[in-house]
Amino acid sequence: MRGAVRPGPLQDARRRDxxxxxxxRPLGGTSPLGRPTxxxxxxxxxxxxxxxxxxxxxxxxxxxxxxxRKYIFSTDHKIIGIQFxxxxxxxxxxxxxLAMVMRWQLGFPGKPLPGGTLLPDTYTSNGVVLPEFYNSAxxxxxxxxxxxxxxxxxxxxxxxxxxxxxxxxPDMAFPRINMASFWTAVPAGLLMLAGFFVEGGSAAAGWTxxxxxxxxxxxxxxxxGQIFWCLSLIILGLSSIMGSFNYITTVINMRAPGMNWFxxxxxxxxxxxxxxxxxxxxxVLSGAAIxxxxxxxxxTHFFDPQxxxxxxxxxxxxxxxxxxxxxxxxxxGMGMVSDIIANGARKPIFGYTSMVLAIIAIGFLGWGVWGxxxxxxxxxxxxxxxxxxxxxxxxxxxxxxTFNWLGTIWEGNITFHVPMLHALAFVxxxxxxxxxGVFMAASPFDIYIHDTYFIVAHLxxxxxxxxxxxxxxxxxxxxxxxxxxxxxxxxGKVHFWLTLVFYNCTFFPMHQLGLxxxxxxxxxxxxxxxxxxxxxxxxxxxxxxxxLFATQFLFAANFIxxxxxxxxxxxxxxxxxxxEWTVASPPPHGNFGDVVPTVYRGPYEYSSPHSDQDYLPQNxxxxxxxxxxxxxxxxx
Ligand code: HEM
Ligand SMILES: [Cu+2]
Numbered sequence: 343m344r345g346a347v348r349p350g351p352l353q354d355a356r357r358r359d360x361x362x363x364x365x366x367r368p369l370g371g372t373s374p375l376g377r378p379t380x381x382x383x384x385x386x387x388x389x390x391x392x393x394x395x396x397x398x399x400x401x402x403x404x405x406x407x408x409x410x411r412k413y414i415f416s417t418d419h420k421i422i423g424i425q426f427x428x429x430x431x432x433x434x435x436x437x438x439x440l441a442m443v444m445r446w447q448l449g450f451p452g453k454p455l456p457g458g459t460l461l462p463d464t465y466t467s468n469g470v471v472l473p474e475f476y477n478s479a480x481x482x483x484x485x486x487x488x489x490x491x492x493x494x495x496x497x498x499x500x501x502x503x504x505x506x507x508x509x510x511x512p513d514m515a516f517p518r519i520n521m522a523s524f525w526t527a528v529p530a531g532l533l534m535l536a537g538f539f540v541e542g543g544s545a546a547a548g549w550t551x552x553x554x555x556x557x558x559x560x561x562x563x564x565x566x567g568q569i570f571w572c573l574s575l576i577i578l579g580l581s582s583i584m585g586s587f588n589y590i591t592t593v594i595n596m597r598a599p600g601m602n603w604f605x606x607x608x609x610x611x612x613x614x615x616x617x618x619x620x621x622x623x624x625x626v627l628s629g630a631a632i633x634x635x636x637x638x639x640x641x642t643h644f645f646d647p648q649x650x651x652x653x654x655x656x657x658x659x660x661x662x663x664x665x666x667x668x669x670x671x672x673x674x675g676m677g678m679v680s681d682i683i684a685n686g687a688r689k690p691i692f693g694y695t696s697m698v699l700a701i702i703a704i705g706f707l708g709w710g711v712w713g714x715x716x717x718x719x720x721x722x723x724x725x726x727x728x729x730x731x732x733x734x735x736x737x738x739x740x741x742x743x744t745f746n747w748l749g750t751i752w753e754g755n756i757t758f759h760v761p762m763l764h765a766l767a768f769v770x771x772x773x774x775x776x777x778x779g780v781f782m783a784a785s786p787f788d789i790y791i792h793d794t795y796f797i798v799a800h801l802x803x804x805x806x807x808x809x810x811x812x813x814x815x816x817x818x819x820x821x822x823x824x825x826x827x828x829x830x831x832x833x834g835k836v837h838f839w840l841t842l843v844f845y846n847c848t849f850f851p852m853h854q855l856g857l858x859x860x861x862x863x864x865x866x867x868x869x870x871x872x873x874x875x876x877x878x879x880x881x882x883x884x885x886x887x888x889x890l891f892a893t894q895f896l897f898a899a900n901f902i903x904x905x906x907x908x909x910x911x912x913x914x915x916x917x918x919x920x921x922e923w924t925v926a927s928p929p930p931h932g933n934f935g936d937v938v939p940t941v942y943r944g945p946y947e948y949s950s951p952h953s954d955q956d957y958l959p960q961n962x963x964x965x966x967x968x969x970x971x972x973x974x975x976x977x978x
Contacts, residue, residue, distance in 0.1 A: 405931055415525070417517035418931055422524050423503030424824060426494050427817075429524075433490040433531060435898075438891055440483040447471045449884025451866040464543060473865045474563065477546035480863055482537070484549025485571065488671065489578060490531050492805060495813050496674040497582070497620065498527065501589050501613045503820060504678075507922035508610050510598025510939040510961075512932045515591040519584050526581035534574040537567035545571035548863065550664070553645030553656040557637040565638070572635040579628040586617035586624075593617075598921070598961075600941035604698070605960070607920060607945040608691065611698050612677025615705040616670050623666040630659035654719055661712035669708040671805060672772075673701060675812025676743055679765045681945070682815050683747055685918050686762030687754025688956055690946040693746040700739035700746075707736040717785045718792045726785045733783035740776050744769060755949070755956075759916065760834035764815035767842055771807025775800055778853065793863075796856025802849045814838070814897070821901075822915050826927045827908030829900050837896040844893055847886035851879050919945045919959045 405412070413421060446455050454469025455461075465475040502520065506513050514520045537544030544567040547556035551571065559565035593614045597606075606614075634656065636642040643649035645656045684691040691697060713721065713729030747769045756762070778800040782788045791797065821829050858876050860867065867873040867880060914923040921939050922929070939961040947958035 407931075415521060417513070417521045419502045419506050419514045419517065419520060420824070420929065420933075422520055423499050423501075425524050426498035426502060426527070427824075429528060429531065430491050430494040430498065431898075431901075433486050434492075434495070435894075436535075437483050437486040437491050438894065440479045440486070442888065442891055443471060443479045444476065444483065445884040445887040447476055447865065448867060449881045451868050474543060474546065476865045477562070477863075478538075478544045478564075478567070481545050481548050481571075482534075485534065485545070487805070488549060488667070489575065490527075490534065492671050492809050492813070493582075493667075494527060496671065496809065497613070497616060498524070498585065500609070500674055500678060500816055500820075501585065501617065503824065504609055504922070505589055505592055505613060506596070507823075507925075507929060507933055508607050508920055508945075509593060509596060509601055510921045510934060510941065511592060511596035512934065514588050515596060516588050520588050523581045523584035523588070526584065527578060530574045530578035530581060533570050533577065537570045540566040540570070543567050550660055551634065551656070552660075553634065553637070553653045554647060554651075556656075557634060557645045557651075559638070569635065569638050572631040572638065575631050576628050576635070579624045579631075582620050582624045586620040589613060589617040590621065598939045598941050601960075604695070605941055605944045607677075608680040608694070608697055608701070609674070609677035612673045612675075612680075612701050615701050616673045619666045619670050619673075619705055619708065623663045623670065626659060627663040627667075630656065630663070633659075654716075657716055657719060658712070661715045662709075664715065665712040666708045668804070669704055671809050672812075673704065675768060675809045675816075677701070678816045678819075679768045679812050680743075680747070680750075681918075681920070682761045682765040682819050683750050683769075684946045684948060685916050686757050686759060686765065687751045688757065688948040689750055689754045690944075690948060691746065692749030692752070693742075694944065694946065696742055697746055700742045703739040704736065707732065707739070711736055714783055714785075714788070717788050723785075730783055730785045734780065737776060737780050737783070740772075744773060744776070760829070760831055760838060761815045761819035761916075763835065763838045764811045764818065767838070768808060768811040768815060771803055771811060771845075775803030775807055778803060791856050793861060794856035795852040795860045795862060798862055799849050799852035799856060802852070806845060806849065814841075817901075819916065820922075821904070822911030823922055823927050823929070825905050825908070826911050827904050828911050828915065829904045829908060833896055833900045837893060837900065840893040840896070841890065844886050844890035848883055848890050851883055855879055855883075917955070917957050919947055919957050921960055924959055924961055 407416075412418075416422060416425075443455065446453075452470060455466060455471050458466040458469030458471065461475075464472070466472060471479075502514070505511075534544075542559070542564045544564070545551070545556070546562050546564050547568065551568075555561050556568055556571075559568065562568070593606075593610060633642070633644045637644055637646060637651070643651040645651045645653050647653055680691055680697060711729060711733045713725060714733045717726050717729070751766075778796070782791065782797070782800060818829055818834055821827075855876055858873070860873055860876065864870075868877055911927045913925070913927055915927075916923075921934075921941070924939065925934060940963075941960050942963060943958065943960055945960055947953070947960075949956050950958045952958065952964065
């Protein structure tokens, strides 16, 4: 039976080991953890096979870092990951609250917002949301969600937490730069937030900040807020760049012996390719934001047509960054979901190599499709067709991944634990979002639905149904490792099912609104005769959205209460093969102690015929060489 599940050799069986794990040489007096050698200077030098690394605070010794160095200005990748988690979940809550303001206005235009009278007069009048505040809510919802919630949740949290643990490294290659990356993201977020408290209010030109609206304050009445938007994203860009080259260096240089490229978990592959995309895409946004900032402050006219500037230049720059950005927002989710689905199905991931190639292909193709956001900008139709074809091409690797996920669960011995439920929802919702993406990629169709609610439906199917479900899957999966306690599975399931239902009730009808011509950014749909007949749909969406928002407090409560009161987590609650599950929950500072783990196989050995259990950890040597994937494991 097991033989039938996997007749061929393992995917990594014929690959050579990597005997010399090249590590960054520790600089004089500084440990690989980036901290100068402290009082406890037991320079334990461990030799495992041919790899060595020095590690200053020996294990079994007291961790004598002060509270501030341990939890605030920590260089430990695990603490930084948790800091990013708390920061981005807070921004997620803020972004969600702004969405509720928008949904109130769209569902019940002209009715006073509950609690609206508490807001300043520049936001509401007798509790009714003012158009200026509506624009600001739309803009800041998108901005906070994309830049300060989803992106740091995927890249900041899981890049930090998982990369060193999963590749068998004590920390990131540059722990201090890693710390700087977090402490640069915080002021960027606060600066963005500050927009709400200055004269003229926050940025209000949409998360895409199209010029000339964003460049000229006489058009929107927002001056400082728009400047803050640019400055904040420039600062956040520095944070992302520091984080991503750290990840890239760590994955290239600090893999444990035997952890060759084709034994890397798909989550690490995805985070690696994502880091490359971040490193190349974010500077484009920073450059564009600097030009926009000049237009706003020192009188240049890069984007102002009245003064000879080019508004389309902004669109090109923004989307040349923006499309790779949407893959930054989905690839880590795809990677982590792959790990979770293999675990939940108790089967090796189907088509590991094609999964890796698909991630790389998406990474490359993502650079050549930005024009699909600009079909309606008056571009030459020949160019539009080129972008249409390149966009259709990118659906191929996405489809390969989907089929491989289906192949993985096919005839699996599925455990429907909470992370698995979220991971399966990710796949299903991503299929819907991907399909509407393929529709929109066809320029004749896109010309019809561009700038309508159809786009809003698509982007929420990929970003909420995709990225956010992947985040829920990953948070619930790695929570026991992060905090040493389990989240409550019953309330986890309640949260999952309610979220799935209300989410679909909220976003699916938006397709219908879009086809009806409902514009994407309008203050009051009832002002248009042709939209009055679909107003009940808006009401339905708004009520569903309120329920969806309320459901998230179940997650918040489960998250916070489990932190203090949850059942104590064992070392390996999900019976997973990854290296992070071979250390305590939570892992000690320095992760693996003095022993560098040696890796003998890939991470997906579930239901292995070579093991009595139904899983086979990556670092477990095979006694007697029986059925070992590698007769000559590295480090032997
Ligand atoms: C199968 C793959 C995909 C295809 C073919 C596709 C195609 C498209 C197209 C053609 C548009 C522009 C529509 C218009 O404005 O008229 C669009 C918009 C958008 N897509 Fe996708 N997409 C795909 C996957 C994704 C993914 C994975 C994400 C993010 C996780 C994403 C996020 C977005 C966002 C945020 C927008 C709206 C941008 C805006 O504010 O105007 N898409 N997509
Ligand atoms: Cu795009």
